[in-house]
Amino acid sequence: MNFELKVWRQDGPASKGRLESYRVEGIDGDMSFLEMLDVANEQLADQGIRPIEFDYDCREGICGSCSLVIDGVPHGPRKGTTTCQTYMRHYEDGQTIVIEPWRARAFPIVRDLVVDRSALDRIVEAGGYISVKAGSGPDANAIAVTKQDAEIAFDAAQCIGCGACVAACPNSSAMLFVGAKAAHFAHLPQGQPERLKRAVMMVDAQDEEGFGSCGNHYQCEAVCPKEISVSYIAELNADYLKAAVTTDQLATLPPKLDMEE
Amino acid sequence: MIPDARIPSGPLSEKWTRCRADLSLVAPANRRKYRLIVVGSGLAGASAAASLAELGYEVDCFCFQDSPRRAHSVAAQGGINAAKNYQNDGDSIERLFHDTIKGGDYRSREANVWRLAEVSNEIIDQAVAQGVPFAREYGGLLENRSFGGAQVSRTFYARGQTGQQLLLGCYGALERQIAAGRVRMFTRTEMLDLVVVDGVARGIITRNLVTGEIERFGGAAVVLATGGYTNAYYLSTNAAGSNVTATWRAHRRGALMANPCFTQIHPTCIPPSGEHQQKLTLMSESLRNDGRIWVPKAAGEERPAAEIPREERDYYLERMYPAYGNLGPRDIASRAAKRVCDEGRGVGALGRGVYLDFEDAILEQGRQTIEDRYGNLFDMYERITGEDPWKVPMRIFPAPHYAMGGLWVDYHLMSNIPGLFVIGEANFSDHGANRLGASALMQGLADGYFIAPLTVGHYLAEVRPDKADIDSPEFAETEAEVRAGIEKLLATKGSRSVESFHRELGQILWDECGMSRTAEGLAGAVESVRKLRAAWTEDVRVTGEAEEFNRSLERAGRVADFLEFGELMCRDALTRDESCGVHFRQEYQTPEGEAQRDDEAFAHVAVWEWQGPDAEPIRHREELDFEYEKPSSRSYK
Numbered sequence: 001m002n003f004e005l006k007v008w009r010q011d012g013p014a015s016k017g018r019l020e021s022y023r024v025e026g027i028d029g030d031m032s033f034l035e036m037l038d039v040a041n042e043q044l045a046d047q048g049i050r051p052i053e054f055d056y057d058c059r060e061g062i063c064g065s066c067s068l069v070i071d072g073v074p075h076g077p078r079k080g081t082t083t084c085q086t087y088m089r090h091y092e093d094g095q096t097i098v099i100e101p102w103r104a105r106a107f108p109i110v111r112d113l114v115v116d117r118s119a120l121d122r123i124v125e126a127g128g129y130i131s132v133k134a135g136s137g138p139d140a141n142a143i144a145v146t147k148q149d150a151e152i153a154f155d156a157a158q159c160i161g162c163g164a165c166v167a168a169c170p171n172s173s174a175m176l177f178v179g180a181k182a183a184h185f186a187h188l189p190q191g192q193p194e195r196l197k198r199a200v201m202m203v204d205a206q207d208e209e210g211f212g213s214c215g216n217h218y219q220c221e222a223v224c225p226k227e228i229s230v231s232y233i234a235e236l237n238a239d240y241l242k243a244a245v246t247t248d249q250l251a252t253l254p255p256k257l258d259m260e261e
Numbered sequence: 262m263i264p265d266a267r268i269p270s271g272p273l274s275e276k277w278t279r280c281r282a283d284l285s286l287v288a289p290a291n292r293r294k295y296r297l298i299v300v301g302s303g304l305a306g307a308s309a310a311a312s313l314a315e316l317g318y319e320v321d322c323f324c325f326q327d328s329p330r331r332a333h334s335v336a337a338q339g340g341i342n343a344a345k346n347y348q349n350d351g352d353s354i355e356r357l358f359h360d361t362i363k364g365g366d367y368r369s370r371e372a373n374v375w376r377l378a379e380v381s382n383e384i385i386d387q388a389v390a391q392g393v394p395f396a397r398e399y400g401g402l403l404e405n406r407s408f409g410g411a412q413v414s415r416t417f418y419a420r421g422q423t424g425q426q427l428l429l430g431c432y433g434a435l436e437r438q439i440a441a442g443r444v445r446m447f448t449r450t451e452m453l454d455l456v457v458v459d460g461v462a463r464g465i466i467t468r469n470l471v472t473g474e475i476e477r478f479g480g481a482a483v484v485l486a487t488g489g490y491t492n493a494y495y496l497s498t499n500a501a502g503s504n505v506t507a508t509w510r511a512h513r514r515g516a517l518m519a520n521p522c523f524t525q526i527h528p529t530c531i532p533p534s535g536e537h538q539q540k541l542t543l544m545s546e547s548l549r550n551d552g553r554i555w556v557p558k559a560a561g562e563e564r565p566a567a568e569i570p571r572e573e574r575d576y577y578l579e580r581m582y583p584a585y586g587n588l589g590p591r592d593i594a595s596r597a598a599k600r601v602c603d604e605g606r607g608v609g610a611l612g613r614g615v616y617l618d619f620e621d622a623i624l625e626q627g628r629q630t631i632e633d634r635y636g637n638l639f640d641m642y643e644r645i646t647g648e649d650p651w652k653v654p655m656r657i658f659p660a661p662h663y664a665m666g667g668l669w670v671d672y673h674l675m676s677n678i679p680g681l682f683v684i685g686e687a688n689f690s691d692h693g694a695n696r697l698g699a700s701a702l703m704q705g706l707a708d709g710y711f712i713a714p715l716t717v718g719h720y721l722a723e724v725r726p727d728k729a730d731i732d733s734p735e736f737a738e739t740e741a742e743v744r745a746g747i748e749k750l751l752a753t754k755g756s757r758s759v760e761s762f763h764r765e766l767g768q769i770l771w772d773e774c775g776m777s778r779t780a781e782g783l784a785g786a787v788e789s790v791r792k793l794r795a796a797w798t799e800d801v802r803v804t805g806e807a808e809e810f811n812r813s814l815e816r817a818g819r820v821a822d823f824l825e826f827g828e829l830m831c832r833d834a835l836t837r838d839e840s841c842g843v844h845f846r847q848e849y850q851t852p853e854g855e856a857q858r859d860d861e862a863f864a865h866v867a868v869w870e871w872q873g874p875d876a877e878p879i880r881h882r883e884e885l886d887f888e889y890e891k892p893s894s895r896s897y898k
Binding site: 035 | 333402440534538
């Protein structure tokens with residue numbers, strides 16, 4: 001198969017970007033979308049054109065590196081599927097495919113299709129963990145967790161941190177990412193002591209990083225490669241609200257985080 | 262040449278306890294005076310960086326990915342072993358030790374393996390406390406399954422994403438220490454060399470993968486947690502970025518490399534579909550718990566699976582290994598698959614595949630049960646192959662997956678270069694000639710949470726290293742060599758792509774240093790790799806500039822190292838005149854075609870010393886003593 005690619009090219013964060021058109025030839029339906037781009041890059045190299053830069057690593061849908069907006073949709077057309085597991089058999093020979101990076105104020109472009117997603121790490125840094133030192137946990141079976149809670153926690157914990165939710169959101173909100181992380185711990189007994197503090201710290205961090213607020217568009221859930229539910233955002237909002245009216249939780253927060261909202 | 266392995270004296274079961282009691286300590290107030298370097302942020306690296314920081318050390322942690330959460334540990338599917346005996350099925354530290362030693366075909370150190378089994382229980386406690394959502398039973402307690410060649414149920418798992426969930430636990434711990442200001446995290450930063458000053462590891466040279474800037478980092482000790490090297494085969498289950506560069510460059514600076522030919526070929530991967538393919542996808546071998554593996558009895562069979570009657574199918578693992586059936590160890594399952602395919606009975610377009618069939622499991626247990634257990638794996642298979650495994654049996658084929666070999670370390674996980682520690686898959690220590698399923702996660706976390714944080718402290722307390730001086734001549738010289746290497750790659754301006762060299766190297770290694778090896782083939786492979794390396798020097802095409810975001814250059818540096826390392830893999834396989842574990846030399850097999858060990862001549866670790874790019878390396882031996890576990894024939898019949 002052959003394709004017409006329209007690809008976002010941008011040398012660096014401060015440069016101007018533009019869509020460039022390239023033709024890629026000899027593509028097999030069993031190639032993944034990223035393998036198609038590998039072939040395109042070999043063909044560009046033969047023409048002396050700088051390769052298209054894009055992020056990838058595991059190429060099996062779990063590391064969360066790949067991050068392409070394909071024909072306007074983060075991770076492309078297949079539901080619950082990352083770009084690296086999208087196969088060219090789903091495309092028509094001769095089709096034009098538009099490839100763009102994640103676009104959000106909090107994700108500056110590094111080069112071409114590569115963006116800086118370190119803002120997501122900083123949200124986790126703000127409280128996306130249970131504070132436990134190595135060696136200090138009790139016996140693993142000391143605290144029972146209902147099967148149902150363990151399943152819900154797992155569903156939320158599946159987030160791969162790719163940022164597609166942000167790229168899809170008209171407000172560039174990271175609330176699905178934050179909600180998933182918070183819900184992972186909120187559904188486990190081990191996560192209770194820091195639960196409300198965590199909600200506040202992470203939501204405030206996402207605001208400070210320049211992500212927008214959730215406007216209930218649900219685009220995030222639609223593109224999430226792990227099909228994480230927006231209901232976690234509602235749970236997070238409830239915890240955030242609860243923190244605002246629960247004084248003993250406020251006492252544990254640093255002074256700058258008084259609950260204006 | 263090989264330093265003492267510092268294995269504590271006394272009975273096996275007391276060695277780690279004694280070692281811990283004897284370790285020197287750094288006073289809490291003094292710990293912040295030491296800056297430590299941790300390279301890699303997978304299970305081993307992230308857990309070590311976080312745990313060292315929790316103790317009060319200042320840590321610099323590096324990863325080449327854009328976030329520490331993306332290290333390839335994230336892709337481990339099946340589970341993590343521990344000797345908890347929660348299932349009351351007779352498991353114990355002793356039994357986990359025994360299984361690991363036997364699984365490794367008596368080519369690992371007893372003391373290390375015992376410690377691994379001992380520490381395994383603490384890992385599960387730690388992970389649960391961090392909120393790792395392991396599978397649970399209805400009573401709320403942890404569920405276990407039997408996995409990859411074990412006769413007890415000791416594997417803890419989080420659906421098919423155990424590695425991801427454990428890594429997120431470490432990553433959370435790491436982020437917590439970053440927030441506390443004790444870890445400085447350097448993402449998109451690749452270690453390109455080790456700096457050795459007066460024979461001691463004192464720092465690293467890195468390249469910032471965004472700007473191309475070359476930087477020096479000094480520390481009181483360097484911990485490498487940079488994973489395995491099976492991308493030497495080009496096609497493997499590893500992530501595209503997984504590489505041998507950090508350990509290989511340390512090797513070139515004097516660190517010894519042990520057992521590099523011990524590379525595990527995983528039996529349950531999705532078969533390759535064509536030339537273009539860049540990686541192979543593994544499917545959890547937990548699938549073997551319920552799936553039955555078969556090929557047609559007749560070579561050249563062309564009917565689709567459903568039309569082949571049962572009596573014309575060969576369930577070859579059940580036939581050859583009745584006691585373990587489809588659950589035998591990885592090396593045995595992989596080699597059996599290769600054998601039936603070599604006989605012309607392979608299935609699929611390229612004849613490189615065997616069926617993994619759930620028909621009977623669905624009939625016996627119902628579709629819902631199978632869907633609960635493997636639903637996500639069935640979906641993944643369908644996504645990749647375009648075939649529906651509910652209708653036609655899956656096709657699987659072996660693929661390179663894990664490196665048991667790696668840098669040599671002593672019982673403290675320190676290499677022969679004082680101050681250089683190596684943990685996780687990057688070292689050679691615990692799995693001998695074959696790793697059991699669900700043991701990689703166990704080892705990475707044992708090293709990172711519970712061993713290295715103590716033994717690194719001991720080193721600091723004993724040596725009291727002063728502050729590393731990054732303006733010293735050694736740092737300057739090492740940096741200059743790194744820069745020269747990059748310039749040379751860019752200056753070649755040849756006509757062949759980096760990928761084409763890597764693909765060719767991979768083919769040589771797969772053919773001659775893969776599942777089945779011969780002296781003749783390996784000797785030829787050493788020459789072929791050398792020729793390929795000569796061609797690389799003349800003709801490689803690396804595009805772009807040094808001081809920019811340049812993936813072509815990144816990959817070129819890694820492939821250059823694989824081209825040197827691949828030769829050592831072949832030499833190691835060539836000089837080990839026996840078959841053991843994954844290392845199957847055709848000359849050494851029993852009449853039934855099973856691996857034949859030679860304990861007289863080869864009950865040792867092969868330890869290689871670098872002599873220069875075109876000189877023959879020196880092969881040293883660390884003899885293995887089996888006080889406790891008498892080597893026996895590794896029968897799974």
